[in-house]
Amino acid sequence: MNQPEVQGNAGMTGGRVKQASKAKGNGNGKGKGPRKGRKKAALIWLFFVALFAIVCAVVGYLLVILNGERILSANINKLNLDQASVIVDRNDNQVAKLYVAEGNREFVPFGEIPKLVQDAFIATEDKRFYEHNGVDLLGIGRALVKDVIARSAVEGASTITQQLAKNLFLNADKTVFRKGTEASIALALEQKKSKQEILELYLNRIYFGKGQYGVKTAAKFYFGVSDLHKLELWQIATLAGIPKAPGVYNPIANPEKSMERRGVVLSLMLDQGLITQEEKDKAAAAVYKPVASSGQKGKYLTYVDYVVDEAKEKTGLSEEELLSAGYTIKTTINTKAQSVMEAEFAKDDRFEKSKDERQVQGSMVIMDQHDGSLIAMVGGRDYEKQGLNRVTQQRQPGSSFKPIIDYGPAIETGDFFPWTTVQDVKQCFDNGKYCPSNSNKNQYLGAIPMRQAIKESRNVSAVWLLNQIGISKGLSFAEKLGIKLGKDDRNLSVALGGLTNGVTPLQMVRAYGAFANGGKLEDPHSILSIKNSNGDTVYEYDSPKAKQVMNPFTAYYVTDILQGVVQQGGTGVRAKFGSRPIAGKTGTTQAGIPGFKTSGNRDVWFVGYTPEWTAAIWFGYDKTDRDHYLKKSSGQAAAMFSAVMSKALEGVDRKNFPKPEGVQDVQKLKGVSGFTGVYSPELVSIELSWAPVEGEGITYKVYRKGEGEAEFKLLAETADPAYDDLAILPDQTFSYYVTAFQAKNKLESEPSEQIVVTVSTGLEATPSPGTEEGGESPPPEQSSEPPIDIIIPGESPSPDPSTSPDPSTSPSPSPSPTDSPTPSNSPSP
CATH class of the missing domain: 2.60.40.10 (Immunoglobulins)
Structure with a gap:
């Protein structure tokens, strides 16, 4: 009986399933109508949305075009160069105007612009110039792809037309719509002007740095060439490379970077079939030499250029905007000190006479060590012709680096004092790999007090001292003073200032300023504030808290021993003037010219300070060779310090060097007799x-x-x-x-x-003979820095066979002092 029941149930179940399926099918069937309706409605909505978008796009495009044409019509014949920015001192007295319109622009018709000049700029700035209508959508897409791949903005996409639009309306407000405005003007320009007319406007209005506008003016300024057809390929490529960053790539301010940028331009021209490989190689190798006609006008040129560079860094504004957008830049300049410095650098008798037109060069910077204010600065002789600021160029410091790498860190350990005995004995270090020597009249004195070692600038004592404390301590101390050295400098050569890359006078003045300021390191700066044409402050210097980078006792004792350097018998005696306390150190590096033996020098320095100001001076040739090296020593730099500082400090309140509480006064213990x-x-x-x-x-x-x-x-x-x-x-x-x-x-x-x-x-x-205590110091007028031989990369002085280590065991030369023929690059034990 149960079985049929089960079957019946099964049948019922099956029937329900079928019914359900049917019902489901009917439901689906009935749903097709509404779904079709919804799709139709969606298509209608999409149509209207698309139509609305098209209308908006058309209206937007028309507005963009109309806006561009409106701006273009109102400004096409105007030059936005009448709002000159000015530099003032801290008392708001005008120091300089950054732009003067007259004489900085000369128009050249399109027909007088050589085809190769046109091609160079198009190849560099906008290779699809003749294909787009003002905005290169393909270029924008390509740039976006590269930016995404690099995860940063690595490529721009502005066309020549857009750059012209930006140049024409430089003073437009910087808003989120700025780029769109530039695009609208670019599109309008393409509607109103032919490609030739646009290119003509571009080449006549683009900024080339150093206050020069237009390709013809730039050619005359940088190369002394008035006829553009007489420009050589390397000159054309140099000019075409400038607009990307005029302050960086102009050949006067940065000859090396300009040469690198020239190479990029030449590669682009080669890739686009405009020049041959042979032409590229020849043009890339040309060396730029400033011409007399490229002179700037005005006072305080080095300082003004430095202010502009600092303003660009602090605000993000371009050089062109800073020159002509009506800014007021308040600076820390002391015009009296600046004028004195420029007057002394203009005196030829302050410098050795050269055998040809290449002059001995020099640079100097003064800083107020109490707050980091840059007081005055000269970047070189005849700076108006060359414009290279040697205050920011690296050179080998020689013995002027000893307080930073040897004596300062030794005193900082607490184990050494001005009266501590150091060794001045002929010896080798680093397992015999490095054998420095002295160039003093009495070559080796045995054991001598630290103060005597630095006063007479004894090389072996400095190396011995760094070896005693360890190279790591010296490098760490230098880094605290703002001079970070690399792994290639982990050798005892640094004890004598033989560095891989050298240091700048600006770095040296900052580091010495910490000794003068009780061990506190200040931030060098030239700008106090920047206001726009409306009087709104766009930048204000926020002085960071000074860093205490060394024990005040260390600063006091280093100052004490450096005061001895300018006393009678010291290497810096010619720096002394008046009754103000003065401390400082000389520095000299030997010429190191391959295949040419000479006792001449490559660099000479004096870095010194009074309780009020700190100064660094460098003399030398920009490029040293057998016809261009210094025959005199560091006394000439010390004499420049005296000449400038003595006049610049007139009327400045006299101070004293800071003396920390509890410091032990410098004492002398009576020596032993009757031994x-x-x-x-x-x-x-x-x-x-x-x-x-x-x-x-x-x-x-x-x-x-x-x-x-x-x-x-x-x-x-x-x-x-x-x-x-x-x-x-x-x-x-x-x-x-x-x-x-x-x-x-x-x-x-003393011993x-x-x-x-x-x-x-x-x-x-x-x-014992030859060990007379103390030695004989040279008379004041003959006192000079014993030279230190520096090996420049790729060069090496002729070795002395009697003292040269076995070449099979000696490391490769590096830029380090070579008082022995082969310096060591090995780390300190």
Whole structure:
């Protein structure tokens, strides 16, 4: 009975399923009508949306065109160059006008512009110029793809027409619609003007840096060429490379970057079949030389150019906008100091005479170390002709780097003081790889106080000191002063200022300013504020808190030893003037000309400071060769310091160097006298004795050097004025000296007279020849910095066979001082 029931249920179930299916099918069937209706409605809506979008696009396009034509019609014959920006000093006295319209623009008709000049600019700025209608949509798409791939804005897409639009209406408000406005003007220009007319306008109105507008004016300014048909390919490519960044790529301000940019232009011209490979190579190799006609006019040119560069960096404005958009830039210039500096640099007798038209060059910068204000600056002689600011150019600093890398960090450790004894003995370092030497009249003095080592600029003492504290400490200290050195500088050559890339006078004035300012490092700056033509402040200098980069005691003691450098017998004696306290250091690097032996110099420096201002001076040729090197030493730079600072500081309130509380005054402990020594066969010892030194807590340090040893080493410290040396060997000779030491003040006297004792003879010792304590300093008028030989990359001086290390064990040369023929690049032990 149950089975049929089950079947019946099954049948019912099946029936319900079928019905449900049918019902479902009917539901679907009935739904087709509404769905079709919805699709139809959607299509209608899409049609109207598309129609509305098309109408909006057309209206928008017409508005854009009309707006562009309106602006174009109102301004096509106007030049927005009548709102000159001005530079003022901190008292709002006008220092300079940044733009003067007359004489900076000369129009050249299209027919007088050579085809190659046209092609160079089109190839560089807008290769589809003759294909688009003002806005290059294909170029925009290509640029967007590259930007997405690079994840940053790496390629622009402005056409020549857009650039012209921007140039014509430079003073338009910078809003989110600025780019759209430029595009509208570009489209209008394409409607109103032919391609030739647009290109003519572009080439006559584009900015070329240094206040020059238009290709003809730029050709005359940079190359002295009035007829554009006489331009050479390398000159054309140089000009075509400037508009991308006029302040960066003009050949006067940045000859190296200009040359690199020229290479890019030439590559583009080659790729587009405009020139041959041979023409490209020849044009790329040409070296730019400024011409006399490229002179700028006005006062304080170096300072003004520096202000413009700083303003560009701080505001993001272009050079052209800063020149002609009516800004007022308040600066830190001291016009009296600037005028004095320019007057001294204009005196030919301040510089060595060159054998041809290439002059000995120089640069100088003064900074107020208390707040970082840049007081005055000269970038070179005849700056108006060349415009290269050597204040920001790297050069090898020589011994002027010693306070930064050797003496400052040594004193900072707390183990060294101005009176601490350092070694001045002929020796090699780094397992014999680096063997510096002195160039002083008395070549080696043995053990001498630190103050004497830096006063006479003794090279071996500086290297010995850096080796004692470790290179890492020296590099770290320099970095705190704003000079970061690379891994290639981890060698003892840096002790003498032999650096891979060199330093700038601006870096040096900042670093020395910290010594002058109690160990506080300030931020160098020339701008206090910038206001637009409406009087609104667009930038204001926010002085960061000065960094305490060293112990105030370190700054005090470094200042103390650097004051000795300008005293009689010091290498910087010619920097001294008046009664103001002065501290400073000279620096000299040897010429290092391959295949040419000379005692001449490549760079000479003096970096010094008074309690009020700090200054850095560099002299040298832009390029050193056998016909162009300095025959005199650092005294000429020191003399320039004296000449400028003595006049510039007239009327400035006199201050004193900061003295930290609790600092130990610089003291001198009386030296040891009556030092004798004798070999005792009975005791098998050398008996040393000397006269006692009066004072509290006096002990004595005995130093010894055995045969074959490079330097004296501390043998013993004793409280008695006598010592028996038992650690001796027969038939050996030993040298000794002794110093008095006072532990509580960390005072160590100058070394005693040296004695020599030979164990086999037992004879009393006599002073060794050539070790007279202290040495003889040159007279003031002859005092000069002992030169340091610098190897420039790719160059090496002729080695001395008698002193050259085995080349198989010596590392490759690098730009470092080579008081031995082959410097070491090995890290300090």
